[in-house]
Amino acid sequence: MTLTLPALPPFSLSSVTRSHGWLRLAPFAGDEEGTRLSRVERLNSGRMVEIEILEMNGGVTVDISGNPSQTELDEVAEKVTWMLGLNQDLSAFYAVARSEPKLAQVEDLAQGRVLRSPTVFEDVVKTILTTNTSWAGTIRMVEALVSQFGDPLPQDPSRRSFPTPRQLAQLDVQALRSVARLGYRAPYVLELARSVASGDLDLESLQTSGDPTEQVHGGLLSIKGVGAYSAANLLILLGRYDHIPVDSWARKLVSHEWHAGEPVGDAEVEAAFDHWGKWKGLAYWFWDWSYQAGG
DNA sequence: TTCCAGGGGTAGA
DNA sequence: TCTACCCATGGA
Secondary structure, three states, rough: OOOEOOOOOOHHHHHHHHOOOHOOOOOOOOOOOOOEEOOOOOOOOOOOOEEEEEEEEOOEEEEEOOOOHHHHHHHHHHHHHHHOOOOOOOOHHHHOOOOOHHHHHHHHHOOOOOOOOOOHHHHHHHHOOOOOOHHHHHHHHHHHHHHHHOOEEEOOEEEEOOOHHHHHHHOHHHHHOOOOOOHHHHHHHHHHHHHHHHHOOOOOHHHOOOOOOEEEEEEEHHHOOOOOHHHHHHHHOOOOOOOOOHHHHHHHHHHHHHOOOOOOOOOHHHHHHHHHHHHHHHHHHHHHHHHHHOO
C-alpha cells in the first residue's frame, strides 16, 4: 500500500534526513544520500509494519508493508507528517537567513526541518543517550534497546521497532545496564519509561502543545537525565528554537568562528546567536551544519 | 594506564 | 546561582 503526502514548500527529503544524526539511529535506516528513509513501526492496532519513504515532487510517498486498514494508514500518515515536519512553514526563518551568508544555503537546500522520531518519548530517550558519550556509543546503545526490547517485523525478525514505554517500563535497571550497556543512564531511561507508561508524564501532547516555550522547557528539565543541552535539543525537535543546545561542539564552533580558537563558555555561545531571536536555535543548527560540511 | 567523549545529578557553599 | 565531584562505558 502506498500513501502520498504533500509538504509545504520548499521541501527536500534528504535535507530532512541529513539534518542531524538521527538517520543513523535504529530503527531508522536509509541510504547514504538520505533519499530513502525506512523504519519498522508498531501501530496502535499492534500490527507490525515496515514503512519506506521516498521523495516525490512536492512531498513524499510512503510504502507500507502488508495490507493495512484505513485507520492504520491514517496513523502512518500522521506519524510521517510529524517525523518529517511536512506541514512546517519556515518562510519567516528563510526571510531572516537571507541576510546571513553563512546561512545562504538553507532556503535553496530547503533546510530547516529536523528529522524526528514518531514519538517524543523516543526522541527523549535518544537524546539522553547522546549525553557524555561518543556518537558511536549512542548508536550502540540505541541499537541495543531496539534489538533486545523492540518488537520484530514478522517477515524479517532481524528488524525491530523502537520499544514502547510499556516495554521498557517492565524491565529493571540491571537489564538496561547489562544488556543494553546504558551505564548510569539506565535509571534515567527506566524512570522516564515508567512515568510515561503509567500516564504520569504525557510527552506526546508536546507535539501539538500551545503552552509557552518556557513552560515546555521547564517540563523537559524536570525529567531526570535531561539537562540544559538535552532540553534545548528537544525543543528544536519540537519546533521551538529559543534555546541553543550548548555542548562541546557548539563551543568549538563559536570558538572557531568568533574567538580565534580561544576556549569559550556557555555565555559566549548564547551571545553569538542571540540576535536571531526566536530563530536562534535553528540558526545555530544549520550554521553548525554548514560548519561541519566544510563551509 | 590514563583520558575523555556532541552532560547531568547532587551536595554544599 | 555556582562549583566540585561523581557517574558507566568503550575507544584512543
